[in-house]
Amino acid sequence: xxxxxxxxxxxxxxxxxxxxxxxxxxxxxxxxxxxxxxxxxxxxxxxxxxxxxxxxxxxxxxxxxxxxxxxxxxxxxxxxxxxxxxxxxxxxxxxxxxxxxxxxxxxxxxxxxxxxxxxxxxxxxxxxxxxxxxxxxxxxxxxxxxxxxxxxxxxxxxxxxxxxxxxxxxxxxxxxxxxxxxxxxxxxxxxxxxxxxxxxxxxxxxxxxxxxxxxxxxxxxxxxxxxxxxxxxxxxxxxxxxxxxxxxxxxxxxxxxxxxxxxxxxxxxxxxxxxxxxxxxxxxxxxxxxxxxxxxxxxxxxxxxxxxxxxxxxxxxxxxxxxxxxxxxxxxxxxxxxxxxxxxxxxxxxxxxxxxxxxxxxxxxxxxxxxxxxxxxxxxxxxxxxxxxxx
Amino acid sequence: xxxxxxxxxxxxxxxxxxxxxxxxxxxxxxxxxxxxxxxxxxxxxxxxxxxxxxxxxxxxxxxxxxxxxxxxxxxxxxxxxxxxxxxxxxxxxxxxxxxxxxxxxxxxxxxxxxxxxxxxxxxxxxxxxxxxxxxxxxxxxxxxxxxxxxxxxxxxxxxxxxxxxxxxxxxxxxxxxxxxxxxxxxxxxxxxxxxxxxxxxxxxxxxxxxxxxxxxxxxxxxxxxxxxxxxxxxxxxxxxxxxxxxxxxxxxxxxxxxxxxxxxxxxxxxxxxxxxxxxxxxxxxxxxxxxxxxxxxxxxxxxxxxxxxxxxxxxxxxxxxxxxxxxxxxxxxxxxxxxxxxxxxxxxxxxx
Numbered sequence: 001x002x003x004x005x006x007x008x009x010x011x012x013x014x015x016x017x018x019x020x021x022x023x024x025x026x027x028x029x030x031x032x033x034x035x036x037x038x039x040x041x042x043x044x045x046x047x048x049x050x051x052x053x054x055x056x057x058x059x060x061x062x063x064x065x066x067x068x069x070x071x072x073x074x075x076x077x078x079x080x081x082x083x084x085x086x087x088x089x090x091x092x093x094x095x096x097x098x099x100x101x102x103x104x105x106x107x108x109x110x111x112x113x114x115x116x117x118x119x120x121x122x123x124x125x126x127x128x129x130x131x132x133x134x135x136x137x138x139x140x141x142x143x144x145x146x147x148x149x150x151x152x153x154x155x156x157x158x159x160x161x162x163x164x165x166x167x168x169x170x171x172x173x174x175x176x177x178x179x180x181x182x183x184x185x186x187x188x189x190x191x192x193x194x195x196x197x198x199x200x201x202x203x204x205x206x207x208x209x210x211x212x213x214x215x216x217x218x219x220x221x222x223x224x225x226x227x228x229x230x231x232x233x234x235x236x237x238x239x240x241x242x243x244x245x246x247x248x249x250x251x252x253x254x255x256x257x258x259x260x261x262x263x264x265x266x267x268x269x270x271x272x273x274x275x276x277x278x279x280x281x282x283x284x285x286x287x288x289x290x291x292x293x294x295x296x297x298x299x300x301x302x303x304x305x306x307x308x309x310x311x312x313x314x315x316x317x318x319x320x321x322x323x324x325x326x327x328x329x330x331x332x333x334x335x336x337x338x339x340x341x342x343x344x345x346x347x348x349x350x351x352x353x354x355x356x357x358x359x360x361x362x363x364x365x366x367x368x369x370x371x372x373x374x375x376x377x378x379x380x381x382x383x384x385x386x387x388x389x390x391x
Numbered sequence: 392x393x394x395x396x397x398x399x400x401x402x403x404x405x406x407x408x409x410x411x412x413x414x415x416x417x418x419x420x421x422x423x424x425x426x427x428x429x430x431x432x433x434x435x436x437x438x439x440x441x442x443x444x445x446x447x448x449x450x451x452x453x454x455x456x457x458x459x460x461x462x463x464x465x466x467x468x469x470x471x472x473x474x475x476x477x478x479x480x481x482x483x484x485x486x487x488x489x490x491x492x493x494x495x496x497x498x499x500x501x502x503x504x505x506x507x508x509x510x511x512x513x514x515x516x517x518x519x520x521x522x523x524x525x526x527x528x529x530x531x532x533x534x535x536x537x538x539x540x541x542x543x544x545x546x547x548x549x550x551x552x553x554x555x556x557x558x559x560x561x562x563x564x565x566x567x568x569x570x571x572x573x574x575x576x577x578x579x580x581x582x583x584x585x586x587x588x589x590x591x592x593x594x595x596x597x598x599x600x601x602x603x604x605x606x607x608x609x610x611x612x613x614x615x616x617x618x619x620x621x622x623x624x625x626x627x628x629x630x631x632x633x634x635x636x637x638x639x640x641x642x643x644x645x646x647x648x649x650x651x652x653x654x655x656x657x658x659x660x661x662x663x664x665x666x667x668x669x670x671x672x673x674x675x676x677x678x679x680x681x682x683x684x685x686x687x688x689x690x691x692x693x694x695x696x697x698x699x700x701x702x703x704x705x706x707x708x709x710x711x712x713x714x715x716x717x718x719x720x721x722x723x724x725x726x727x728x729x730x731x732x733x734x735x736x737x738x739x740x741x742x743x
């Protein structure tokens with residue numbers, strides 16, 4: 001039977017042959033003169049960034065305008081504490097990015113559904129968490145502080161409820177709207193876009209109460225709980241984010257590689273039609289994968305509401321985050337999501353404090369341009385992301 | 392998809408002519424609110440949506456960056472012409488230079504975006520252009536030198552044709568000329584060798600590549616040309632709206648163009664105008680329909696309403712309202728044929 005299934009040539013081989021061979025030699029070595037120039041300039045650019053962060057950057061004077069090398073934090077040699085903190089911020093933020101983006105990439109890898117409502121799932125869960133926590137703690141108009149919030153009843157319970165509700169919503173969406181359009185990628189993307197429009201508006205109608213709101217971390221993870229090593233102290237809540245991401249990553253890996261469902265999912269990623277032809281009920285696996293994807297977005301949403309805040313518009317922001325992570329890492333690849341999350345987190349955290357500031361009031365003026373540059377460089381070298389496969 | 396190559400049935404063409412004549416006499420027929428608000432808005436929305444449809448129907452690329460490219464044209468125009476009374480660079484140049492600079496820079500940015508995205512298609516293209524769209528939005532929000540969060544205002548003092556709020560008919564006619572020009576330019580492009588090659592690439596990139604066509608270059612150029620058309624939409628928007636801010640090109644605006652294109656029909660250029668008309672009408676008259684009000688869908692919940700319309704169209708008629716129209720015309724023809732008996736000639740030319 002298998003012999004009759006001739007593998008289709010990847011549809012993009014022909015049209016990108018010349019450019020891609022040229023650019024692939026960027027990584028592999030040798031090649032034409034322009035390839036060598038390209039490779040050298042990329043290396044020089046990376047070297048420059050490294051030298052800049054390690055040695056050149058210098059904080060602006062307390063009063064008056066800075067000069068061309070004025071940054072928020074000094075160079076790593078002068079100011080190792082802040083450098084270490086930025087590094088840790090990168091790792092922990094990458095953890096949150098990974099949790100959210102892994103759900104996105106799981107759904108795409110198996111079902112070829114680009115879930116444009118992923119950010120809406122995130123925001124919905126975040127708001128459910130915020131509302132439930134405020135109800136349980138009877139918080140008034142003033143914000144909560146972590147010392148008032150108990151771990152299980154006032155943080156974990158809202159989290160579990162939010163994740164369950166959003167997973168249920170995900171199941172309904174998948175069964176009601178996406179299931180009978182299986183295989184029509186664009187139509188499914190349009191359906192989820194419609195859902196994201198409706199969800200964004202309904203969240204504004206029912207949840208948003210003027211301005212950003214956030215959940216408080218439970219008392220055991222409060223802002224006063226810091227891990228102190230020598231002169232450096234770092235909040236436990238952010239370390240918890242990283243540990244959770246590692247746990248999720250490990251759990252997903254084991255699920256995909258050690259269980260029967262996971263094996264079916266991996267087989268489905270490679271060849272859905274063959275799996276179905278073998279008599280496996282892949283529809284059920286599709287539903288499970290979509291629910292898990294929605295639940296991961298929801299988990300990220302509650303963590304994100306505790307770590308930062310939720311507001312209208314956050315859904316678009318986290319859709320962008322997921323998209324950038326999986327475009328860099330490669331759609332459908334768990335490892336790619338991890339690498340993409342690390343690169344994206346590194347760009348946004350380091351750019352915020354090590355890019356020269358032009359205006360007096362701080363920070364991230366040009367970080368978005370650097371994110372775009374990262375996207376361009378990755379796509380120029382590997383059009384389907386670092387770990388992605390064409391098709 | 393391939394019907395574009397056939398001559399249009401005469402019914403469609405005569406409807407188009409009648410609409411054009413009515414619009415040319417617009418200020419005589421419609422009240423000022425319709426002229427300066429509804430129709431002008433439809434014109435610039437439709438230009439941007441038409442470029443989106445052009446890229447999808449004939450290039451196989453779903454672009455969500457069209458609103459951003461229009462926005463770039465608007466921001467460049469705003470920075471160039473204003474003179475000290477608002478945010479941004481306040482260059483105080485002549486309105487004509489601002490207009491040309493807006494078109495040129497937006498087109499160049501479109502070529503760059505097209506070059507980055509040209510090697511992907513379908514769903515990847517959609518994701519990539521959506522990312523670009525959000526980044527352009529954040530760029531104008533973050534970089535206070537050129538805009539900042541509040542955006543650029545008071546642009547109506549610096550147009551080549553006087554203040555649009557005092558002379559609304561002038562802007563109406565300018566928008567009408569632009570929108571008709573955009574339609575015929577895009578239609579013309581499709582019949583050039585370039586346009587035919589683009590459609591070949593849409594259908595089979597591998598074969599076109601082995602025939603010697605540079606696939607990536609064709610896609611890049613198509614994106615650049617669509618960007619050129621879209622930038623007129625951005626210029627008209629800032630003249631009409633008097634100001635532009637990052638929220639004018641946020642993710643919702645980017646998606647709204649897709650909504651317009653899908654409602655009208657993604658497979659034919661004319662869908663842009665149908666979709667834009669429906670979109671603007673729904674956004675303006677949603678409030679006055681009592682039934683919707685009862686369901687909690689008021690003017691402020693406009694996005695929910697338009698999202699539901701969008702969802703219904705995607706689920707029920709993937710070819711949009713034009714698809715419904717084509718379907719009913721074909722059904723009418725069938726009924727006619729049956730009524731006349733089997734011996735009759737196929738009524739290809741008669742139904743009008």
